[in-house]
C-alpha cells in the first residue's frame with residue numbers, strides 16, 4: 344500500500360471502496376434474502392442499523408454527513424445540466440475502463456486491486472455463474488460512472504447509497520439524522536410522503552441523489568436491454584432494493600425490473616477477492632462482448 348496522502352476535508356474517504364466496505368457490513372447476508380424488509384422485528388432491525396452507524400469509521404461517517412447535507416433537489420438538477428449533455432469526452436468502453444484506472448486514490452487495503460481489475464472480477468463472477476452476455480457486460484461496466492471523480496467531483500457526489508430528492512427522506516436511509524442539515528428538510532414541499540411526485544408515477548420520473556449510477560445510465564441507455572439499465576441506474580438505491588422503501592413511487596415495470604436489480608446486488612457487493620484476473624487472457628472475450636452491444640465511441 345502506498346503511503347497515505349493528506350485527505351482533503353471534502354474527500355473524507357481514503358478510497359471509494361471504503362463506502363462499499365461499509366455497505367458490506369451493513370448488508371452482510373447475501374441478497375438471497377430477496378425480501379429483506381420482511382424483518383421479523385422491525386425495532387430490532389432499527390437497533391442493528393444504529394449499531395452499524397455507531398461503529399462506522401469516522402471517514403465513512405463524514406462522507407455520509409457531506410452526502411446528506413449537500414444532495415438537495417436543486418443540486419441534482421444542477422449536476423444533471425452539467426453532465427448529461429455528455430460533451431466532455433468520446434471514449435469506447437475499454438478506453439473508459441482504462442481511464443477509470445487512472446483514478447489513484449490510496450488503494451483498497453482489503454484487495455489492492457485496480458479499478459479495472461475490480462470491474463473484470465465482477466464480470467468474471469457473473470460469467471462463471473452462467474448468466475447471459477448482457478448481464479456479464481453490465482457487471483463489467485456498472486461502475487464506469489465513477490470517472491466523475493476524474494472530473495474533480497467530490498466523493499459524496501459520485502458514490503453513496505442513492506435516494507429520491509423532492510420528497511421525504513425515508514427513515515431506512517443510512518445516517519438518516521444527517522438529513523437535518525439538508526436545506527430540503529426545511530422545505531415543506533419536499534417533505535411530504537409524495538413531495539413533488541405522484542403515487543406510482545414510476546422511478547423514471549423520480550430524481551435520485553446524483554452519482555455514478557445515474558451518469559452511466561445516460562451514457563449507455565441506448566445500447567442495453569431494460570434489465571441491464573435498471574441494474575446500472577439503481578444498483579446503489581439500497582433504500583429501495585434492500586429496504587423496500589419508496590414502493591409507492593414505483594410503477595408495475597419498476598417492480599418487475601427490481602428483481603434484476605436485486606439479482607445483481609450480490610455481484611456488486613460480495614465478489615471482491617484477492618484473485619487477480621488475468622487481464623491479458625480475458626481481454627479478447629470482453630472486447631468482443633463490448634463490440635456486440637456498443638459503438639466504438641460513446642459520449643461521456
Ligand SMILES: [Fe+2]
Pocket residue numbers: 485486555578579
Ligand atoms: Fe457502484
